[in-house]
Amino acid sequence: MASRTFLCFHHGKLLLPFTTTKFIPSSKRSLSSISCSLNTSQHILESKSQLGSPTNVVKILEERGLLESITNENLRLACSDQTAGPLKVYCGFDPTAESLHLGNLLGLIVLSWFQRCGHKAVALIGGATGRIGDPSGKSQERPELDLKTLEKNIVGIMDTINRILGKNLDIGSQKNSNFVILNNYDWWKEVRLLDFLKQVGRYARVGSMMSKESVKKRLESEQGMSYTEFTYQLLQGHDFLYLFKNEGVSVQIGGSDQWGNITAGTELIRKILQAEGAYGLTFPLLLKSDGTKFGKSEDGAIWLSPSMLSPYKFYQYFFSVPDADVVRFLKILTFLNMEEIKELESSMTRPGYVPNTVQRRLAEEITRFVHGEDGLNEALKATEALRPGSETKLDWKTIEGIAEDVPSCSLPYNQVLNLSIVDLSVSSGLFESKSAARRLLKQGGLYLNNNKVDNESKRIEAEDIVDGKVLLLSASKKNKVVVRMS
Numbered sequence: 001m002a003s004r005t006f007l008c009f010h011h012g013k014l015l016l017p018f019t020t021t022k023f024i025p026s027s028k029r030s031l032s033s034i035s036c037s038l039n040t041s042q043h044i045l046e047s048k049s050q051l052g053s054p055t056n057v058v059k060i061l062e063e064r065g066l067l068e069s070i071t072n073e074n075l076r077l078a079c080s081d082q083t084a085g086p087l088k089v090y091c092g093f094d095p096t097a098e099s100l101h102l103g104n105l106l107g108l109i110v111l112s113w114f115q116r117c118g119h120k121a122v123a124l125i126g127g128a129t130g131r132i133g134d135p136s137g138k139s140q141e142r143p144e145l146d147l148k149t150l151e152k153n154i155v156g157i158m159d160t161i162n163r164i165l166g167k168n169l170d171i172g173s174q175k176n177s178n179f180v181i182l183n184n185y186d187w188w189k190e191v192r193l194l195d196f197l198k199q200v201g202r203y204a205r206v207g208s209m210m211s212k213e214s215v216k217k218r219l220e221s222e223q224g225m226s227y228t229e230f231t232y233q234l235l236q237g238h239d240f241l242y243l244f245k246n247e248g249v250s251v252q253i254g255g256s257d258q259w260g261n262i263t264a265g266t267e268l269i270r271k272i273l274q275a276e277g278a279y280g281l282t283f284p285l286l287l288k289s290d291g292t293k294f295g296k297s298e299d300g301a302i303w304l305s306p307s308m309l310s311p312y313k314f315y316q317y318f319f320s321v322p323d324a325d326v327v328r329f330l331k332i333l334t335f336l337n338m339e340e341i342k343e344l345e346s347s348m349t350r351p352g353y354v355p356n357t358v359q360r361r362l363a364e365e366i367t368r369f370v371h372g373e374d375g376l377n378e379a380l381k382a383t384e385a386l387r388p389g390s391e392t393k394l395d396w397k398t399i400e401g402i403a404e405d406v407p408s409c410s411l412p413y414n415q416v417l418n419l420s421i422v423d424l425s426v427s428s429g430l431f432e433s434k435s436a437a438r439r440l441l442k443q444g445g446l447y448l449n450n451n452k453v454d455n456e457s458k459r460i461e462a463e464d465i466v467d468g469k470v471l472l473l474s475a476s477k478k479n480k481v482v483v484r485m486s
Contacts, residue, residue, distance in 0.1 A: 056080045057117040061283070063338065064331040066110060068256045071266050071280040075251065078279070079117070089114045089251040090122035090243055092184075092236065093161065094130040095153035096145075099305030100160050102294065103255075105370070106283050108164055109333060110253050112369075115165070116335070120178050122249055123161045127154055127185030129235050132228055154183065160304050164370055182247075184239050200241075203271045204234055204264075212260035233264040240265025244278050253281045286332075289324045304370055311371040312386075313405050315379035318363035319356060323348065326358050334365040385472075386480065387450070394449050396467035399482055403470075408482040416465065416485060421448060421458040430473050430481045440475055447474035 056079045061067040070076075078087060091107040093100060100108075111121040130150060145153070158181055165179050209215065212233060218225040240262070243249035252262050262280035269278040286294045302317055303309040321329060327345045330336060336344075344358045368376045382402045385394055409428050416424065425437040425446065438456060440446050446453045448464060449472050465471060471483040 055117045057114050057119065058281070060113060060117070061110065061281075065328060066106070066113070066283045066332050068282040068284045069259060069280075070282075071263060075279040075281065078250070078277070079119075086119045087114070087251055088120045088122060088243075088247065088249040089253060090124050090240075090249050091253045092124040092126055092129070092239065093157055094126035095150060095157050096130060097301075097303075098153050098156035099303040099308045100157055101304060102302035103286060105304065106255065106286055106332065107253065108161065109369075110281075110283055112165060112335070114251075115178060121165060121180075122243065122247065123165065123179075123181045124239065124243070125154055125158060125161075125181065125183045127183040128188035129184060129232065129239070130154075132232050132235060156305060163372070164304070182243075184242075187242050188235075200234065200238055200268065200272070203268060208267075209233060209264075212264075214257065214260055233261045234268075236261040237264030237268045240278065241268045241272060244269050244275070245273060250277055251279045251281060253283070255285050256282045257285065258282060289322070289328070294325075306371060306375060310382075310405055311367055311375035311379040312382035312402060314370065315363045315367045315376070315383065318366055319359050319383075321359050321362060323358075326362055330358070330362050330365075334362065334369070336361075336365060385450070386474075387477075394466055394472060396469045399466060399470045399472050403482045403484075406480045406482055408484060410484045410486040413465070413468075413485040416460055416471070416483065417462065419460050421446070421453050421460065422456065424460060424471075424483070425473060425475075428473055428481045428483050430475055430479060445476040448472070450474065 056076065058067065058070065058076045058079050078084065089111065091111050093104060093107070108123075111123065115121045127150070130153070131145070161181055209230070210219070215225065215230065215233075218229070240249070240252050244265075252265055254262055259280070259282050262282065266278045266280055269275055288294045302314065304314075306314075318329075327341065327348075330341045330344065331338070334341075344361060347353055348358055364376060364380075367379050371379070381398065382405070385398050386402055386406070407429060411427065419427070422434050422437045422441070425431045426434055431437040431440075437446065441453055441456055444452060444454065448458075448460075449466060460471070462468075465485060469485055472480065473483060474480045
């Protein structure tokens with residue numbers, strides 16, 4: 001559904017990065033949004049049974065280390081006001097790549113917490129602001145994306161968000177939805193500079209805009225900052241204004257680096273609409289205990305789309321989290337109740353604790369949230385299949401499923417048949433030399449299809465070639481290669 005409904009976002013050309021004063025009524029919204037109905041009462045009951053009643057989402061976020069700042073303490077009261085109805089909360093995602101990455105995950109988790117406590121989540125795709133580029137945390141201006149790439153990124157991100165937040169949700173009416181995806185290009189595509197300056201620009205104080213941390217850092221840099229990026233905080237601020245007025249959205253969430261952009265929105269709402277009740281909430285950036293960024297592997301970003309990073313690799317990344325970080329990540333990246341997390345933490349200090357047991361639980365929970373039950377099962381199956389000595393029977397499909405995550409090569413069937421295991425280990429690239437292969441074999445570290453090879457004279461037989469198509473060679477635990485028959 002994502003790709004079919006979303007391609008209509010870019011009919012027309014955005015000439016100026018500014019808005020119009022003509023607001024689009026909610027009844028006339030385009031089909032460029034996805035809305036899903038959620039069994040709210042069920043989720044509230046689940047939340048109460050796990051977290052105690054009342055389920056004040058701000059209190060939950062604070063307890064789990066997911067609260068950095070709020071613009072007004074009244075938000076705590078608003079979250080507990082049963083007579084006012086559920087809050088509508090939004091988080092923005094600019095389409096700078098075809099998939100969201102681990103840095104975006106906290107935004108989805110916080111939105112999900114609001115959902116689980118009975119509130120309504122809005123994911124905003126920055127089809128317009130993505131053309132400008134958010135300077136927050138950036139040392140230089142983002143490269144401009146062509147429209148084809150931008151549309152591809154939008155569809156990919158929309159699919160990722162819908163897959164994660166829309167799990168087990170049924171497509172329903174906009175009126176009764178608990179979750180919706182919008183694109184800010186819908187209200188920016190008829191943009192007029194003069195209208196923007198007259199209706200919005202007059203309320204923006206240049207001194208206040210320049211005092212934002214993201215702006216100050218860039219102004220002090222050698223490259224400086226373009227006027228285009230300087231306006232970004234007003235564009236995001238106006239998004240909040242639009243959503244507050246037309247969609248009833250009263251809360252914006254974001255990482256701590258979004259504080260300036262979020263407060264720009266609450267200020268515009270207060271000044272232009274002369275209204276109260278707009279709140280901002282930020283959560284900490286995802287960092288390791290040593291202060292370094294969490295979200296990069298040796299191969300690059302940890303993507304949330306299975307087409308860019310397999311569920312197996314995603315699972316393995318969290319399975320390798322250091323002990324110093326694993327309990328904190330259980331609190332901020334999973335929905336396990338705090339009592340269970342405390343029990344897991346306590347288990348790490350008991351005699352007989354098996355290393356990485358808690359990491360395994362973290363990896364399972366977060367992989368299930370991002371990739372669903374099927375994705376988790378795929379990751380677990382691949383993990384077991386790739387374990388040397390595993391008793392799991394390998395088939396062609398299982399080996400092909402992990403081929404993207406390990407080196408592979410293609411060799412003629414007739415060339416592989418009757419070839420010595422030592423020669424095949426070198427031909428496939430598993431070892432650089434026969435002597436290295438022999439040495440590891442004698443040490444008991446060479447495996448063929450997860451079975452230990454203990455005979456140097458071993459030659460490949462027809463029954464060794466799984467389904468007549470592939471072989472899996474392993475050198476100890478980490479180095480593997482898939483050999484396809486060509």
